[in-house]
Amino acid sequence: MDLEQIYREESARILATLIRLLGDFDLAEEVMQEAFAVALQQWPGEGVPANPRTWLVSTARHKALDLLRRRTRFETKQEELQKLAELREHLCELEDGPQEEQEDVMISGALQNGGLQSDDRLRLIFTCCHPALRTEAQVALTLRTLGGLTTEEIAKAFLTPVPTMAQRLVRAKQKIRDARIPYRVPPRTELAERLSAVMLVVYLVFNEGYNAASGDAVVRGELCTEAIRLGRLLCELLPREPEARGLLALMLLHDSRRDARISASGETVLLEEQDRSKWHQGKMAEGLALVESALREAPPGPYSVQAAIAAVHARAENASTTDWPQIAGLYDVLFRLQPSPVVELNRAVAVAMAHGPAVGLRLLDELEERGELRGYYLLPAARADLLRRLQRWPDAAKAYRQALVEVSNEAERRYLNRRLAEVEAKIGSLGFSR
Numbered sequence: 001m002d003l004e005q006i007y008r009e010e011s012a013r014i015l016a017t018l019i020r021l022l023g024d025f026d027l028a029e030e031v032m033q034e035a036f037a038v039a040l041q042q043w044p045g046e047g048v049p050a051n052p053r054t055w056l057v058s059t060a061r062h063k064a065l066d067l068l069r070r071r072t073r074f075e076t077k078q079e080e081l082q083k084l085a086e087l088r089e090h091l092c093e094l095e096d097g098p099q100e101e102q103e104d105v106m107i108s109g110a111l112q113n114g115g116l117q118s119d120d121r122l123r124l125i126f127t128c129c130h131p132a133l134r135t136e137a138q139v140a141l142t143l144r145t146l147g148g149l150t151t152e153e154i155a156k157a158f159l160t161p162v163p164t165m166a167q168r169l170v171r172a173k174q175k176i177r178d179a180r181i182p183y184r185v186p187p188r189t190e191l192a193e194r195l196s197a198v199m200l201v202v203y204l205v206f207n208e209g210y211n212a213a214s215g216d217a218v219v220r221g222e223l224c225t226e227a228i229r230l231g232r233l234l235c236e237l238l239p240r241e242p243e244a245r246g247l248l249a250l251m252l253l254h255d256s257r258r259d260a261r262i263s264a265s266g267e268t269v270l271l272e273e274q275d276r277s278k279w280h281q282g283k284m285a286e287g288l289a290l291v292e293s294a295l296r297e298a299p300p301g302p303y304s305v306q307a308a309i310a311a312v313h314a315r316a317e318n319a320s321t322t323d324w325p326q327i328a329g330l331y332d333v334l335f336r337l338q339p340s341p342v343v344e345l346n347r348a349v350a351v352a353m354a355h356g357p358a359v360g361l362r363l364l365d366e367l368e369e370r371g372e373l374r375g376y377y378l379l380p381a382a383r384a385d386l387l388r389r390l391q392r393w394p395d396a397a398k399a400y401r402q403a404l405v406e407v408s409n410e411a412e413r414r415y416l417n418r419r420l421a422e423v424e425a426k427i428g429s430l431g432f433s434r
Contacts, residue, residue, distance in 0.1 A: 016120035246304030252287035253310035
């Protein structure tokens with residue numbers, strides 16, 4: 001195993017352990033990087049240790065002690081002195097026996113995964129997603145600490161200036177320190193609510209990758225991949241939580257269609273028009289197994305129901321054999337669990353596919369009249385599609401133009417422009433007034 005692979009597979013766990021031991025995000029990140037730098041120098045000549053993670057945590061611990069000693073040499077701050085004293089007491093009671101052996105025992109104990117309360121990554125997830133932090137800060141901090149993404153990579157993924165993202169991360173860490181947010185798994189009385197927040201952060205990361213809100217790309221694959229990795233981590237750490245499996249299933253089933261969602265010209269390809277031979281069979285099979293497991297073990301949650309909807313699409317041989325009545329029924333269940341205008345919008349489209357575009361259009365018109373999705377381009381885009389199916393060409397063109405005003409993703413804009421051109425051509429051929 002080379003150092004790059006170890007960094008990729010172990011850095012999140014090492015960082016989580018160091019944050020617990022040191023109580024400081026920035027210090028933990030700094031000394032972890034120093035430990036990997038030492039490994040880069042020593043391992044080619046000395047060989048990779050039997051337990052690389054233990055070696056790296058131990059080396060980072062020594063780096064932290066050295067760093068704090070240097071700080072206190074020049075700055076006699078009471079806070080730093082206290083931190084050094086606490087760290088020495090916690091980590092350096094090793095003078096009475098063989099130091100290396102005692103370090104291995106201590107570090108190995110810190111790295112054990114013997115349940116919910118003993119995994120540092122689980123503690124770190126709940127700390128990063130604490131409700132005292134704003135949602136955008138939770139997302140950024142989760143990607144930085146558990147995903148291992150650089151500030152530049154996170155900023156690029158969310159089309160945010162690097163200084164803005166850096167400040168967001170700084171403020172999040174300060175909030176954790178100043179508010180004394182505990183580095184722990186919440187008690188069981190709070191676990192369900194807090195787990196919902198954690199899963200929402202993972203889902204937001206995936207959704208931004210799968211349906212890029214702006215920019216040139218339809219899909220940002222690196223965010224989808226990272227969200228799935230975090231979803232796997234949740235399932236590993238919380239094996240008895242079926243809704244975590246439902247979330248992972250949802251992401252895998254959607255991501256299995258990634259290669260079919262973009263045309264050669266970089267335009268969005270709708271589900272019914274996709275080449276299903278391009279769907280990733282391994283991800284589909286894994287997602288289907290996960291959603292079946294999640295639905296067997298507990299009453300369905302919103303992620304499991306969404307995964308069940310994606311599973312109906314995955315099982316259909318082609319668009320014409322899709323069981324739209326079942327999908328519409330699942331959206332009824334989802335709306336009861338998670339009532340929102342966006343769920344209503346998706347349900348209306350499913351109803352249109354199951355019972356005819358006129359029925360779905362009435363539901364969309366009611367939703368538009370309430371004004372809850374004003375500025376959300378998918379509402380006029382959905383209306384335009386149903387009006388096109390009903391051959392109401394002038395109304396369809398008007399709806400496509402409205403969607404084009406509101407859309408910010410360039411790939412989606414290209415698709416809508418193509419549809420508008422088709423409708424306008426039909427209008428011209430039939431002699432309608434525009």
